[in-house]
Amino acid sequence: MAKQKKAPRPKAETPKGFRDYFGHEVTTRAEMLRTIAGVYHRYGFDALESSAVETVEALGKFLPDVDRPNEGVFAWQEDEGDWLALRYDLTAPLARVYAQHRNDLPTPYRRYAMGPVWRNEKPGPGRYRQFYQCDADTVGSGSVAADAEICAMLADTLQEVGIPRGDYVVRVNNRKVLNGVLEAIGLSDDLLLNTRPMTVNQAAEALYSEMVRRNIESISKLDVLRQIDKFDKVGEDGVMQLLTEGREDASGAFIEGVGLTESSAARVIKFLTAKAETPAETLTNLRSAIGESVIGAEGVDELEQIADLLAAQGYGPDRIVIDPSVVRGLGYYTGPVFEAELTFEIFDEKGRKRQFGSVAGGGRYDDLVKRFTGQAVPATGVSIGVDRLLAALREKGRIEAREVGPVVVTVMDRDRMADYQAMVGELRQAGIRAEVYLGNPKNFGNQLKYADRRHSPVAVIEGGDEKANGVVQIKDLILGAQIAETATLEEWKDRPSQFEVPRDQLVAKVREILDAHGL
Amino acid sequence: MAKQKKAPRPKAETPKGFRDYFGHEVTTRAEMLRTIAGVYHRYGFDALESSAVETVEALGKFLPDVDRPNEGVFAWQEDEGDWLALRYDLTAPLARVYAQHRNDLPTPYRRYAMGPVWRNEKPGPGRYRQFYQCDADTVGSGSVAADAEICAMLADTLQEVGIPRGDYVVRVNNRKVLNGVLEAIGLSDDLLLNTRPMTVNQAAEALYSEMVRRNIESISKLDVLRQIDKFDKVGEDGVMQLLTEGREDASGAFIEGVGLTESSAARVIKFLTAKAETPAETLTNLRSAIGESVIGAEGVDELEQIADLLAAQGYGPDRIVIDPSVVRGLGYYTGPVFEAELTFEIFDEKGRKRQFGSVAGGGRYDDLVKRFTGQAVPATGVSIGVDRLLAALREKGRIEAREVGPVVVTVMDRDRMADYQAMVGELRQAGIRAEVYLGNPKNFGNQLKYADRRHSPVAVIEGGDEKANGVVQIKDLILGAQIAETATLEEWKDRPSQFEVPRDQLVAKVREILDAHGL
Incomplete structure (x- = not known):
């Protein structure tokens, strides 16, 4: 046997993009998760803790012709050949669990899940490759009452963890209305994706690949989606320019426009800015934006039903509001989309005041289980960004900055x-x-x-x-x-x-x- | 671009050896962990949640000359070359965390941690590749008061989760006493391992490799350890035979003996069976087993101090008892060793009555941080088998078998x-x-x-x-x-x-x- 060299001392370091949590950080998060679980439970949702490890096949990552299917996920091959991976969210596992256990689960199946997920992405400041998600989903109900319930539960949850009325708002939009608007300006039907991408940009990339694969020439609808996604950043005028002739960005670079006519672009803008003083006015604006589109009308009707259900339960527009400017996730969801924002102001790292912003988002996605069973199952759900919510409570001094010792x-x-x-x-x-x-x-x-x-x-x-x-x-x-x-x-x-x-x-x-x- | 075949539907299955937990299973475990955390916190222990992913280097697995260092762990290589792995216990990460953050942590550092760990082992019935651990450790104190504290905390914890006095016992042994016995019968000093193996058998394997590597001829001390590990199974007579001339097992196969003399073997047996009516008698028996050994005397003194400290706090031998027949972990730990057993009877799968058995174990291991820093840091701790404890409470009807719905x-x-x-x-x-x-x-x-x-x-x-x-x-x-x-x-x-x-x-x-x- 050859003599071995003495190994150098190992480095005591977390892998890049990972971190440890100490003391108070751990216990305040645990307390918050417990509070949230309490609200979810009261709404009839059941806990689910699925395995952290899934087969790559079940996660739905496309296995490319390369050695390792590890783009975006941490994956490895078993000795016998199966590729396994750490879950990258709690929704893909829910699809697998529901498909696997559907005969033993009630329908509709209301479930909540909380735990770490892992992303094999380039880490950045404050961006970690392991973080917590806290989800609630209703699988097997196509009723907008399920969407309304999720919104009400989200409002209750925020209040219960210490965000009072007035400091948050849940905004609701509907992908079908956007589809109606696009239909009204003559853009063809969307391509559906079977995976769940993380952001609209990723959805757009995937959609683009799919179009190239299928040799589809028109990509203008995709382009419209891409520009709409910038609404939060560039505002009404910016999106108007991007949808028509293009725009010079802050750096002086010129961004090519999509080439819509002024009137078509105006319709999209009308959709994005339809929010008015009252829900009724907002709905009227939306109806005018969608023109004769049937799918659009269905979308507006759904928003109306959601607003009515919530109003009947006392959730007025001060807490939950129809707001077509919510664009995050529109590329992925198939019906209603929700986003919870904290409305109080904080100081950013440069000392400027700004709104705290989004702490939760979700919506309806009706193709969750289909890739396993061939059968479409409607589903709707929400994911709370627990770490952002904790940061918000710390900002507001509602969590002690540090714990008293023994x-x-x-x-x-x-x-x-x-x-x-x-x-x-x-x-x-x-x-x-x-x-x-x-x-x-x-x-x-x-x-x-x-x-x-x-x-x-x-x-x-x-x-x-x-x-x-x-x-x-x-x-x-x-x-x-x-x-x-x-x-x-x-x-x-x-x-x-x-x-x-x-x-x-x-x-x-x-x-x-x-x-x-x-x- | 070549046309792709339509992929077959993915299987909706957990990977082999993994499982999902539903509803009540999740919430009862969460409640138990919360109760345990409450006791640990009251004892001054701070929460730690370390990253689930560690570098293979930090975990301390020996990197062999093969493609993947995945024996026992789930590991994969990063694009840039680092090997990462899922943690296989909570102790190896504690070592890394303490070495990394020692300048910011108090000394002694009392910490608890609870969460899943992963083992890349062959799954079996009831044996999963992801399961919970729940640990408490004191790093940086060599005092036996730290060991006594862990034992008292373990007793309190068991009672707080619903195991009343009389239904459990914490047994305490000391590796130093065994070392003294082995010294007394002329066996040379042990080789120390820098990793933390899972069982005595694994420790023995590693020790064996190390001996082969260092070309050491005598392996009799290792053999003695191996036979002692069988005490639970084969009893006093069995171990006596195994230490001397060998023994025929139940299947009729002959197991070679170690070759100790009758009197040497008798000394080992004396150690294993030293437990008497009172702690004082037990200690007297142990003193006679170790003869003139200095390290043995140190071990017996430590046991005496632990017994005294605990008695002064009201933890009598009905709850925490000196018991040299505790052999689990003796191969790994360096000082006191503890094991908590539930003493009530349950019916096994064949309908026979048997004691429920062990639900927690731990001990002192003083070389935890040395491989990172070169500096020896004393440490002692305990790990509770949460799932076994839950099973015990279900057996006793102290947890509702199922939850009432909404x-x-x-x-x-x-x-x-x-x-x-x-x-x-x-x-x-x-x-x-x-x-x-x-x-x-x-x-x-x-x-x-x-x-x-x-x-x-x-x-x-x-x-x-x-x-x-x-x-x-x-x-x-x-x-x-x-x-x-x-x-x-x-x-x-x-x-x-x-x-x-x-x-x-x-x-x-x-x-x-x-x-x-x-x-």
Whole structure:
């Protein structure tokens, strides 16, 4: 056997684009997921936790003629030959689960799922290759009541996690209305895709490939979709230019226009800007935008029914509103589309005020299960961006920026560890988070530094004298820090943040200090 | 471009060895993890959620001269060349996290982690390639107080999830004592492994390779470890035979013995069977087994300190006991070893009574971080088998076998969907899980079948007549099912499980029915 070289030390690093979450980050997310699950459950949705690993085949990635089907997903080949991959969203697994278990599941099947998904994409600042999704979907109901229910549930969820009425709005649009508008200006029917792309841009790319494959010449409808997708960025005038003769962008580059006539483009703009003071006016505007299109009329009728259902339940346009300017996802969804936005302002990284923006989106996609079974099954659902929602609550100061640490019982005499353990035992019995210092107790300063690093509110000290006298010293570390900032030396020496109490009043005194700090 | 064949439909199947979890399975596990996290938190442990994906290098798998380092792990190569893998436990990532973030973390660092891990192993019945682990570890403390704390926390955790005192026992052993015994019978020092293998057998395999690599001739200590690992299965006499001249197994095959002398083997057996009526006697037996060994004496002293610390906190031997017959993990750990067992009896698949057995295990492993930093960092921890614990609680009837479904409001008139949505709105406001039937309402029987499949306790009916009269029909489905089993035709016709109430008493009546069933 050849002699091996001693391997160099491994690097202690997360892979590129991955990160770890610590303490409070983990528990606040868990608490939020639990709250959301509570709302979903109350609406009759059942939990589903599907396997994180799927066959590439079931995920619906197209297996190209290359060695590894790993574009966009993390994939590997089993010894026996199957390609497996980490799920990239929670919808593709839902399709597989529903197709696999449909005989045992109720119809309609309302399910929620929450957990990590993985994307094999180039990581960027704040963009990770593993992140949480939190979805609710109703499979097997074509009724717009299912869409309305999802919107109402989304509004309830936002309120329950701490976004009050007035700080959010759920906007509803309908792909069928857009289809009607496109029909009205003479553009042919869309090509349907069997996979679920992530963004409209990706949908457009896929659509484009499909068109090339099928040797279809006209791509103007696709182009229209592409330009509409820029509405959020370039606004009404910008999209108007892009749909007609083209436009110079901020960098001075000229972007070729789609070449629609002014009147055709105006119809698209009419659709995008149809939102009026009241739902009724918005619907009237939409009806005029779609002209004689049958599919368009169906879409407007659906929006009307959704608005009526929601109004009857008390969800007025201050919370859920018909808004045709919602374009995100129109390329993918087949019917109603929803997006939840937080409307309060925050300061961006450059100190400018801006609206916080989107935290959830969804819609109706009716071809979910077909690729497995051949049978079309209607479905509608929503996905909440949990990490964005947490960021929003932090911005608004509705989540404590950091957690209060445990009460630390210091070790003055390492032979009396049992005494100190008894103290934390009593504190925990009273529901107080507490621990004994378990590092080397030799240097007492290190113990207080440790308590500081843990953001501990209280430290407990029992040296030999205290033990003999039946007392303990209790340091209020929060008050201590406040005094340290402002006190004179004399005041400091008095140590007004340290209390000596009889041993049997340990728990009561600690409780009193925690209460005084509202902990 | 070549014409592509139409792809066959994908199979709707989980990959081999993976499974999905539905409804109640998901929520009961989430509830249990939350309870456990609550105890860990109270003990001062901080949550950590590390990335599910690690570099193969950081996980510590030896990269062989083959194409893929996928033995035991799911691994794949990045385009740029790094090998990544799904974590196979929560300890290897802890080592990486601690090494990476040690300057920002407190020392000692108490952390807990819960989540799925993945093993690329041959799946078997009830053996999955993705499963949950739930760990708590203290990194950076060499004190046995840290070990004692883990044991106390484990006992508290078991009680808090619903295993009462008397139904569990935490057994504690110490690898140093075994080392002392082996020293006493003249076996040389162990080779230390830098990875964390899963079982003693795997540790033994790795040790064996290492010995071959280093060209070490004597493997008798390894053999002793291997035979000790069989103590649970073959008992005292069996191990005695295996340590000396060998033994015929149940199949009639002869297993070669290690070749120890009778007196040496007797010393090992003395260690394994040292447990006595009281901790003091057990410790005396152990002192006699280790003879003059220094490391052995250190081990017995540690056990004594642990027993004293725990006794001082009220954890007597009815809950946490020194038990040298705990051999699981002795090959891997370096100091104290713990194992929690449930002591009540269940019926196995063949209808025989047996003890439920182990639900958690852990111990001290002091070389965790060294491979990254070169610096030895002491650590001790425990891992709870959440799925086994859930199974135990189900066995004992402490978790409902299935969940009660939502109240189902049926749809008699599809144009009055808003009325039905208003009803579920009121029920949810009152905290009652409720939903409108969203399938095709044409066939009323299907709606009741749906309610049945959802295990709904109550169905609500409001047809045209009811609407006109300002009433609703409320069906108690649980009572209905009971009556259906026992009633005569006459009783059945009376429909004693269906109630007509004024519309404004809907919520009160549903609440009354749920209360009557203890829901």
